[in-house]
Amino acid sequence: MDWLKATFWEIKQSSALKWFGFLLGLSHLLTFFTWASTGHPPLGYYADSAPLCWSFFEDCASLRVLSLGQMTLVYYTYPVLAAIATIMFVSNRLYGVGWFFLTLAFFFKSLLYFNDARLSHNAHYLLFLAHAVFLFAPQKKSILKYLLVSFFVASGILKLNTEWMSGVWLTQHTGFHPKFAEWVAALTALAELILPWMLVSRKSQNIVVGFLGLLGLSIGYWFISDSIGPAVQVLFVLFYPFYYFEQRRNEMEYLYQSYIRPAASQAWLPIVILAFWTLQALPFAKHVNPAMASVSQNLALEGHPTHQDCQQTTFAIFANEVREVDLGDPKGRPERLQCDPFMRFLDVKNLCRKLAEESGFQNVASSFSLRTLNDKDYRRIFESDDLCNKKVNYRNLEQVGWNRTKAD
Numbered sequence: 001m002d003w004l005k006a007t008f009w010e011i012k013q014s015s016a017l018k019w020f021g022f023l024l025g026l027s028h029l030l031t032f033f034t035w036a037s038t039g040h041p042p043l044g045y046y047a048d049s050a051p052l053c054w055s056f057f058e059d060c061a062s063l064r065v066l067s068l069g070q071m072t073l074v075y076y077t078y079p080v081l082a083a084i085a086t087i088m089f090v091s092n093r094l095y096g097v098g099w100f101f102l103t104l105a106f107f108f109k110s111l112l113y114f115n116d117a118r119l120s121h122n123a124h125y126l127l128f129l130a131h132a133v134f135l136f137a138p139q140k141k142s143i144l145k146y147l148l149v150s151f152f153v154a155s156g157i158l159k160l161n162t163e164w165m166s167g168v169w170l171t172q173h174t175g176f177h178p179k180f181a182e183w184v185a186a187l188t189a190l191a192e193l194i195l196p197w198m199l200v201s202r203k204s205q206n207i208v209v210g211f212l213g214l215l216g217l218s219i220g221y222w223f224i225s226d227s228i229g230p231a232v233q234v235l236f237v238l239f240y241p242f243y244y245f246e247q248r249r250n251e252m253e254y255l256y257q258s259y260i261r262p263a264a265s266q267a268w269l270p271i272v273i274l275a276f277w278t279l280q281a282l283p284f285a286k287h288v289n290p291a292m293a294s295v296s297q298n299l300a301l302e303g304h305p306t307h308q309d310c311q312q313t314t315f316a317i318f319a320n321e322v323r324e325v326d327l328g329d330p331k332g333r334p335e336r337l338q339c340d341p342f343m344r345f346l347d348v349k350n351l352c353r354k355l356a357e358e359s360g361f362q363n364v365a366s367s368f369s370l371r372t373l374n375d376k377d378y379r380r381i382f383e384s385d386d387l388c389n390k391k392v393n394y395r396n397l398e399q400v401g402w403n404r405t406k407a408d
Helices: 002-012 015-037 041-047 068-088 095-113 122-136 140-158 168-174 178-198 204-224 229-237 239-252 268-287 341-355 394-399
Strands: 308-318 322-325 361-372 379-384
Touching: 002 015, 002 095, 002 122, 002 140, 015 068, 015 095, 015 122, 015 140, 015 229, 015 239, 041 068, 068 095, 095 122, 122 140, 122 229, 140 178, 140 229, 140 239, 140 268, 168 178, 168 204, 178 204, 204 229, 204 239, 229 239, 308 341, 341 361, 341 379
Parallel strands: none
Antiparallel strands: 308 322, 308 361, 361 379
């Protein structure tokens, strides 16, 4: 258990890491209260006999080994563990207890989160990476410093598209004039590409400008967005003042500090940051290998919600009739997933399960089309009359019909 001793030693020597543990505890409480204020979606989705699985594991129902009552106990125990962890990191002596309860909270959240893809969000993606680094990786401070910078830069890169630059999202959420919204959209994307790099500058003035700029930007998003993302960004931005105050102190005490304990290998920093950017590059791999499209969907940050229109026509095929089925707008699904092709494909798979017990039922045929701001006409994304075949999944859909997302 040398790695655990090294982990505790690293946290013990760093007030910035204790502060970050406190922030991670707050992130769990924020997650729970967000879920509680929106109708407890993890429990609602768990009660659904037909879950919406993640693109990298379409048979997630097989993992549902807990009863709804047991999962409810997990759900309400989760914030208790998070609260204890948060309090423990305030103490200079109980950080080990805080680490233990934070690990439990992380595990409980994973049980809740990975049961249904409708819970997916970039904020949780970052939180899982940050927890993995804080709980298990060496060189935590340096990795977290550059990991959080990488997250902001990646978020800015994802905004360099027609949908965001058009200002449509800002107009819808703020009522800004379209032209003004375009300018704001361009400036915010530029800010997310520039301000994070100022946080790794050696000049105090640049660090202050980067910190205040990102803090103001995150708070601004928080006011106009109904998601947890901006609040999590605020928490992580608050890590930097403690990091830099500690760095200045350590520089003044360098001769003393350097002989206390050998530092972990510096190789961990480039390894983790390279892994992060490799994951962000996975969606581009679909142009080389189409099979990567659905696998990589949840392994990289999601693009900013785009303005999309979609149409889906679905028919249930029985022995003596063909019945049109209106799938409607899925209840409780986040706005960004309303026209998601994979989610729409899973809707059809869930319909297959529901109709399987009806007399004479044979199969389901469905056609799904999508249009974005860049499209003049609707594009057919998938179409098949054999969707209830157990051998048909989203990755091999092109073998039985259409799946145009793999070529886009």
